[in-house]
Amino acid sequence: MKNREIEVEFSIKSGAPEKQRTACIVVGVFEGRKLSGPAREVDRASDGYLAGILRGGDMEGKAGASLLLHGVPNIPAERVLLIGLGKEREFHEKAYRDAIASAVKTLRDTGAMDAVITLSELAVKKRDVIWSIEQAVVASHGTLYRFDAMKSKREDARRPLKRVVFTVARRGELKSGETGLVHGQAIARGIDLAKDLGNTPSNVCTPDYLAAEAKRLAKAYRFGCEVLDQAACEKLGMGSFLSVGKGSDKPPRFIVLKHNGGNKGDKPVVLVGKAITFDAGGISLKPPAEMDEMNYDMSGGGAVLGAFRAIGELGLPLNVIGLVPSCENLPDAHANKPGDIVTSMSGQTIEILNTDAEGRLILCDALTYAERFEPDAVVDLATLTGACVIALGAHPSALYANHDPLAREIEHAADHAWDRVWRMPLWDDYQEQLKSSLADMANIGGRPAGSITAACFLSRFAKKYHWAHLDIAGTAYKGGREKGSTGRPVALLVHFLLNRVAKAS
16 A cells, blocks of 8 residues: 655745735744744735734744734735744744744645745745755655555545645746756655655565565666566675575565666766665564664665655756665574674675674675676665764764765755765774674674764775765654654755766756
């Protein structure tokens, strides 16, 4: 059963807010009851009606506040929705995205089927119209998204929101706004796919399920697609990858997607995503608390597929390869045991000290497989370590790289996408922790600097190209009662590729 797509039609326009014929026009109010520019225009046309409401104390303009007005004098819109913006001097990226989300949430709950949102005209320091419109679309999708594919009865809105118009201040900004709209819709749909895959439970979302999704994307967007089964992986010598899935009755799949949008012979960018469709920890069994969230351990692979959907929608003139090694990590008589030694595709041997450090065991063979494409850059992403969550929490993903210019590219893309990262050290000093007396390396380096030593492990398999690693353990999903996928870092990946296209043109 598939989750439903968000069917809201987004568009942009310029024009006087006080003249918009719509079910609802949305304007902003800063703290101190200060009307935003479009709100002042509506107030002027209504003979000071908004200012009078504010003077009456119905709204102060605090962030997150909203006030719905009906029958505003001289205004053709059926309703006027006031959204609190907080302090004007503190109105930055987060406040802007939160205001958009608040507006869309309120619209969804009011039963308005169409709306004009003027918040997209608000100035955000160092951000342009393309950014504002793109982020408005992405934030709107994030608010409207819900995963109800597994429910026996889906709740349908009585009057669902169908059309949203974002405004720009001047007609000359329409072209930039259209670019932001196109980017935002492609990114948002890619994020939605990643969320759907992450939220689908592991008894449904198996390695075969991910392979079928990759084939569906390939058919829709004319990608090349190859799915390597166990026999093919054995022939390639992927002993490390295959060892992880031995405890499961779900066969492993190594998914390869190819977007040949660039010139023939241009070196591709390779995206590698960890896709453990359920991680019980293997013989090194995880504690029961929160183990239900381990279906999200395929979030790296889901983000690669989500990014490929966006790539297909945008038709990027770039060669991109997607690699998604997928299996389950479960305990049974065939499973890896602590102390086992496996041989990776690279020929390097690995002593498995902890079977719950399995993500690096599947990624290392994928990184070796990437060599055959002679890539211009390789970026892997994985919910790899709990240590990353302890270090950085849920806000930035951890970034590691063996090439400073590549790291700067990713940092720039992350900032523009508002899908932030924090660069971590990848010093040789940490490699000492991976020493094994019986094999070329151990798969863990002890508790200290666990996210760093995991990255150091992967770096041993990425020496033949420029490589970056994103540990998304803290950012790919939210846990607890409100658990769910965030779809990160799809937006980052798409902007990373868009920037490469721009640089090449």
